[in-house]
Amino acid sequence: MKKITILVATLLMMTIAAQAQAIQKIIDKYSNDERFTYVSVGSGLIDLGMSFLGDKVEGLGKDALSKMKGIRVLTFESETDEKVMKSVVDELTKVIRADSKAETLVESRSKGETTNIYFTSEGLLIVNKSAKELSVVCILGEISKKWLKELVEKNKE
16 A cells, blocks of 8 residues: 555656646747747846845845746747747646646736736746737746745735
């Protein structure tokens, strides 16, 4: 029985790890495509920013920055190639649905534009889509639901 439990736990962890890397694979797939704009901010730059801000960042704000391992942004702008946008959105949707930890935090639709913010196993994922533009922002890090709740409560004060 112990062996089966260990096997199931191992398979579950491997599945979660594979799903977490799947969003990164999608971003990597399109990051070198000339039709896309790609920006990656590593933890080194985040740490550098924290050092410049010094005491101006405190509490949960400082905690937030320290948990971030990076930010990756992928943008596609086109008035004619909706197939590419649909393909990227479909790939992301499949990964999000397969991620057992994924949860929709925000879903907004207004005047032909949709914005979705997801809590995933690898951080936060923001997908903004309009008729002419698709932006995918992935904030990587050790972001927990508990921490997000504390951040929201702190900002209400």
